Amino acid sequence: MSDVKKFMFVNRKAPYGTIYALESLEVVLITAAFDQDVSLAFLDDGVYQLRKGQQTKGIETKNFSPAYRALEDYDIEKLYVDKESMDARGLTEEDFLVDVTVLSRAEMGKLMDEQDVVLSF
């Protein structure tokens, strides 16, 4: 397709405390349906969205974290995590429920510059 655009979703909020993480995921899936080039960036508290082992029964809220694992079925395979954010929170790549590419702030900034559309959550 000739009119494919590069979309980046910038996720900076922790899950459950606000609705942003879930809303982002919804829009990501919509975008995927239109066969666009989709990247997901996780920085600041957004890195917490990918944490393994989320158990939401106690707060009676839907656990949407398994949906990140389903993204590859929608051909969304570009998941980027900011290293600085990850380190500051005591997290490592092994703590995430999906495979991600870890980038420095500078690399993340460069990637943002290459996008046609950037959506922030």
Place this chain on the structure above:
Amino acid sequence: MLHIINRSPFADSALESCLNTATGGDVLLIEDAVYAATSGSAAADKLRAAMGRFKIYVLMPDLDARGMADSLIEGVSPVDYGGFVDLTASNKTCQSWL
């Protein structure tokens, strides 16, 4: 006095402001504030430093939801919703640091 914090220590100054302002008492971390009580996070050091003056509690259902139960630091007491209610009852006053 019971101090209730519900914001991530990385995104908001509520916890820091509380620890710097209040003289002591109970601090209960709920919702996104539970990340403060997880090992390796920058906020955990601030929390440890405050443990002499404050008794720190964390709401376990919120920690479980975020997949962070394994990362809870020592010296923080887990409570369930019943424990939350007990804290509000045993303290004469409570303040939510919104």
